[in-house]
Amino acid sequence: MQLIKRDINLDFIGKRKIAFFLSIVCILISIGSLILHRGPKYGIDFAGGTLIQVKFVSAVDTDNINSGLANIGLENSSIQDFGEQSANEYLIRTERPLVTSEGFSSDLEKALEESVGTDVEIRRLEMVGPQVGKDLREKALFAMFYALLFITIYISGRFELKWLISAVMAGALIGAVYVFKLFDVSIPFLIVAALAVTLILFWFLELKYAMGAIVALIHDVIITVGVFSIFDKEFTLPIIAALLTIIGYSLNDTIIVFDRIRENLRKHHRQPLNFIINRSINETLSRTILTSATTLFVVVALFVLGGGIIHDFAFSMIIGVLTGTYSSIYVASPILLIWQQLGKVK
Amino acid sequence: MKHFSWKLLLVFAVIVAAIIYILPTFKPSLWPHKQINLGLDLQGGMHLVLEVDTAKAVESNVERIAQEIKERLKKKRIRNVTVDRIEEIRISVRVKNEETAANVKELLDDEFRDLTLSKSTDNGMVLFTLAIPDGESAHIEKLAVDQALETIRNRIDQFGVSEPDIRRQGETRILIQLPGVKDPQRAKDLIGRTALLEFKLVDDTGNLQAALKGNVPPGRQVLYKIDEDPETQRQSKTPFLLKKRTLLTGAYLTDARVQIDSQYNTPYVSLDFDKKGARIFERITGENVNKRLAIVLDQKVASAPVIQEKIAGGQARITGNFSMEEARDLAIVLRAGALPAPVVILEERTVGPSLGADSIRAGLISMCIGGILVVLFMILYYKGSGIIADFALALNIVLIAGGLAGFQATLTLPGIAGIILTIGMAVDANVIIFERIREELALGRTPRAAVDTGYERATLTILDANITTLIAAVVLFQFGTGAVKGFAVTLSLGVIASMFTALVMSRIIFDYILMRRKVKTVSI
Numbered sequence: 001m002q003l004i005k006r007d008i009n010l011d012f013i014g015k016r017k018i019a020f021f022l023s024i025v026c027i028l029i030s031i032g033s034l035i036l037h038r039g040p041k042y043g044i045d046f047a048g049g050t051l052i053q054v055k056f057v058s059a060v061d062t063d064n065i066n067s068g069l070a071n072i073g074l075e076n077s078s079i080q081d082f083g084e085q086s087a088n089e090y091l092i093r094t095e096r097p098l099v100t101s102e103g104f105s106s107d108l109e110k111a112l113e114e115s116v117g118t119d120v121e122i123r124r125l126e127m128v129g130p131q132v133g134k135d136l137r138e139k140a141l142f143a144m145f146y147a148l149l150f151i152t153i154y155i156s157g158r159f160e161l162k163w164l165i166s167a168v169m170a171g172a173l174i175g176a177v178y179v180f181k182l183f184d185v186s187i188p189f190l191i192v193a194a195l196a197v198t199l200i201l202f203w204f205l206e207l208k209y210a211m212g213a214i215v216a217l218i219h220d221v222i223i224t225v226g227v228f229s230i231f232d233k234e235f236t237l238p239i240i241a242a243l244l245t246i247i248g249y250s251l252n253d254t255i256i257v258f259d260r261i262r263e264n265l266r267k268h269h270r271q272p273l274n275f276i277i278n279r280s281i282n283e284t285l286s287r288t289i290l291t292s293a294t295t296l297f298v299v300v301a302l303f304v305l306g307g308g309i310i311h312d313f314a315f316s317m318i319i320g321v322l323t324g325t326y327s328s329i330y331v332a333s334p335i336l337l338i339w340q341q342l343g344k345v346k
Numbered sequence: 347m348k349h350f351s352w353k354l355l356l357v358f359a360v361i362v363a364a365i366i367y368i369l370p371t372f373k374p375s376l377w378p379h380k381q382i383n384l385g386l387d388l389q390g391g392m393h394l395v396l397e398v399d400t401a402k403a404v405e406s407n408v409e410r411i412a413q414e415i416k417e418r419l420k421k422k423r424i425r426n427v428t429v430d431r432i433e434e435i436r437i438s439v440r441v442k443n444e445e446t447a448a449n450v451k452e453l454l455d456d457e458f459r460d461l462t463l464s465k466s467t468d469n470g471m472v473l474f475t476l477a478i479p480d481g482e483s484a485h486i487e488k489l490a491v492d493q494a495l496e497t498i499r500n501r502i503d504q505f506g507v508s509e510p511d512i513r514r515q516g517e518t519r520i521l522i523q524l525p526g527v528k529d530p531q532r533a534k535d536l537i538g539r540t541a542l543l544e545f546k547l548v549d550d551t552g553n554l555q556a557a558l559k560g561n562v563p564p565g566r567q568v569l570y571k572i573d574e575d576p577e578t579q580r581q582s583k584t585p586f587l588l589k590k591r592t593l594l595t596g597a598y599l600t601d602a603r604v605q606i607d608s609q610y611n612t613p614y615v616s617l618d619f620d621k622k623g624a625r626i627f628e629r630i631t632g633e634n635v636n637k638r639l640a641i642v643l644d645q646k647v648a649s650a651p652v653i654q655e656k657i658a659g660g661q662a663r664i665t666g667n668f669s670m671e672e673a674r675d676l677a678i679v680l681r682a683g684a685l686p687a688p689v690v691i692l693e694e695r696t697v698g699p700s701l702g703a704d705s706i707r708a709g710l711i712s713m714c715i716g717g718i719l720v721v722l723f724m725i726l727y728y729k730g731s732g733i734i735a736d737f738a739l740a741l742n743i744v745l746i747a748g749g750l751a752g753f754q755a756t757l758t759l760p761g762i763a764g765i766i767l768t769i770g771m772a773v774d775a776n777v778i779i780f781e782r783i784r785e786e787l788a789l790g791r792t793p794r795a796a797v798d799t800g801y802e803r804a805t806l807t808i809l810d811a812n813i814t815t816l817i818a819a820v821v822l823f824q825f826g827t828g829a830v831k832g833f834a835v836t837l838s839l840g841v842i843a844s845m846f847t848a849l850v851m852s853r854i855i856f857d858y859i860l861m862r863r864k865v866k867t868v869s870i
Contacts (some may be wrong), residue, residue: 001726001727001728001729002727003727006784006785006788053701104531105530105531106531121698121700122698123697123698123700123701124695124696124697124698124701125530125694125695125696126694126695126696127691127693127694127695128692128693128694129690129691129692129693131692132395132692132693136827139825140825142825143821143822143824143825143826146821146824147817147818147821147822150817150821151814151817151818154813154814154817155814158810237826237827237829237830238760238763238829238830238833240825240830241760241822241826241830241833241834244818244819244821244822245767245815245818245819245822245833245837247818248814248815248816248817248818248819249771249815251811251814251815251818252771252774252811252812252814252815255807255810255811255814256778256807256810256811259806259807259810263803283785284781286781287774287777287778287781290727290777290781291771291773291774291777293723294720294723294724294770294771294773294774294777295767295770295771295774296770297716297719297720297723297770298712298716298717298719298720298766298767298769298770299716299766299767299770300716301712301713301715301716301719301766302712302716302763302766302767304712305708305711305712305715306708306709306712306763306766307704307705307708307709309387309705309759310705310708310709310759310760310762310763313760313763314763317767
């Protein structure tokens with residue numbers, strides 16, 4: 001069987017302006033949504049707070065749950081359906097980290113059973129103090145930053161044999177970030193600044209493959225975060241894991257196209273770059289679509305059947321696989337072309 | 347040919363090793379006895395991060411020294427001296443006249459040389475300020491965390507949890523993992539309790555009513571006895587005016603046991619003191635017959651019986667409205683000793699066993715469905731070669747499972763997600779190779795040549811693509827906590843396994859078919 005014909009020749013590069021426009025619109029919508037929602041919605045892992053998953057024996061009214069919670073001083077908690085409708089499971093969330101000692105769960109159980117009138121099981125209880133939440137938030141941002149940085153060293157080294165330059169650059173960046181951290185600079189700001197500096201350095205050091213790859217990655221991460229923000233979903237530790245996996249996955253796609261571009265540059269060195277890029281994308285198209293398809297199969301299976309806890313993780317992976325595939329075709333490779341065109345003007 | 351059989355041997359060895367490591371998970375008696383560990387989110391259990399309030403440890407140390415200074419002054423009959431703890435961690439010694447000041451100075455120089463001392467005068471009054479040197483207080487803080495760790499370990503051992511994981515995290519934090527704990531609330535109460543046992547005299551002559559209005563006489567304090575009705579859970583608070591000075595603490599205990607009062611059939615906790623404790627207890631009771639002695643546990647009065655006579659032999663009992671369970675837990679914490687400083691729970695994650703079982707089931711179902719979809723798709727798309735890829739995929743899962751057991755890694759719910767993701771991504775390496783082979787075939791090469799060039803060209807690409815995922819996984823492992831770490835582990839194992847199965851194993855199958863069977867076409 002063959003879905004994509006051998007001699008397929010779609011004009012991807014010709015449509016790159018439309019693609020850029022689309023990407024920029026998506027990114028603007030993402031950032032807009034983030035601004036509207038006043039930043040990403042942090043789950044209790046990052047914001048601190050308490051989360052309780054309860055399961056009732058039979059169907060209940062959320063108002064009754066509320067009144068039960070009010071009896072033990074948890075008036076302002078949000079109550080949310082969890083998992084399948086028939087499961088009678090709810091997530092109770094409060095913003096403040098409760099001191100859950102001294103018989104808290106038995107009190108909660110009693111209060112709920114009284115107000116709802118059916119047996120209840122406390123299935124999960126998570127409490128994260130504000131200090132731990134802040135620590136985790138910083139750690140997550142640094143993890144994203146370091147993943148991006150190490151990956152760029154690898155790409156610059158592998159594709160342009162500039163191991164030393166990129167390693168020195170990365171070392172300097174890590175050092176600078178470390179020093180700024182000592183001065184208590186706001187971490188998100190620091191990371192954004194570091195990424196901007198990274199891109200500028202790529203430009204001056206002429207690390208064009210690394211530039212293409214990292215722009216594609218930032219593109220994917222922003223859009224995934226944006227979609228999360230639009231759907232008002234929460235960021236938790238597993239979502240950060242998903243984002244890092246998306247970074248790895250998207251890069252995987254990008255590298256395969258880049259590899260083909262390099263091969264074709266040697267093979268057809270008389271042809272213009274836009275021809276080579278387009279040909280490379282077409283040659284690898286079948287593989288790109290197939291791998292995305294098999295990966296989508298499994299993450300959709302996970303999304304539908306994996307249960308409530310892993311639901312959002314699977315959701316972010318679906319978004320990530322889609323944007324990752326798109327960006328390796330329409331973002332990463334065209335940047336090589338733009339680079340060359342700008343070079344000509346210069 | 348020789349090269350071929352060498353690779354075959356390698357593949358065979360890897361598969362056998364993986365299977366040997368997986369088997370104990372199903373039958374624990376088998377060598378090497380390494381099972382796949384399930385994370386707390388899958389088997390249920392509790393994860394706690396505690397912070398030891400080390401500042402309090404320093405404070406109580408200073409308080410103790412202040413008490414000691416008072417006692418020494420008393421013994422030396424130096425009067426008109428006020429000793430106070432100020433600014434939490436300093437001691438001020440105020441003296442009215444110069445002559446006494448000289449005596450005080452001599453005492454402080456003789457017996458409290460390990461403290462820093464500064465002297466100032468303020469209209470005739472001499473003020474000595476003592477403090478613990480910085481290095482020493484850092485040492486006290488470190489010791490407090492060590493001691494807390496040890497005490498908590500003791501308590502959990504006595505509570506009875508199989509395979510608890512208790513370790514220090516950073517400077518002042520303690521990480522506790524209790525897999526499969528049945529009653530998390532009880533375990534938490536047991537761990538978090540300071541369990542500071544103190545004996546103090548009740549001041550029956552002082553004015554309790556005035557003290558309750560905020561007018562507490564010097565050297566006195568008000569503490570409450572809290573009673574709760576087990577049925578209605580309504581509480582009543584009884585105030586007591588106590589002399590602040592602690593006469594005896596739980597530090598002198600050698601044992602604490604639950605016993606049943608034969609008269610009322612209620613449990614109580616009996617205490618045994620060591621020799622020194624017994625002597626102190628004998629002296630206190632001897633000196634204070636007919637007065638009330640309060641037993642104070644964590645700043646709450648447990649009971650305040652009247653001392654009938656001098657008690658020798660070093661035995662005491664704590665009575666109260668205990669349930670059997672409460673009495674047992676109290677005995678455990680008293681036996682294991684008090685925490686040197688209070689602890690605060692910074693993070694808690696408790697998962698019930700039923701939720702864990704649900705997660706495993708949902709994870710396995712989505713793994714099966716996702717896997718079947720991928721397997722069918724590969725056969726449909728690549729026919730015979732698809733079967734080879736599917737075989738590689740199956741082996742991939744065997745290798746991940748073997749790796750998990752072999753490295754004693756923990757399988758978590760995100761970890762299962764990682765395996766599922768690997769199923770989707772593992773065929774990628776095969777897809778890259780197969781697409782390449784198809785391209786070569788389309789150029790008119792023989793099957794043999796097409797397979798050779800296909801693998802040759804695809805190898806570097808596959809390495810590049812997988813190494814980047816591996817980088818992301820390693821960073822994730824560094825940053826991750828618990829469940830997320832499990833994801834990083836399965837993802838890395840999956841990436842490595844898929845490279846191995848695609849580049850080495852499926853290649854051998856192709857070679858075998860093309861060489862031995864002299865097949866003229868490739869089913870791809």
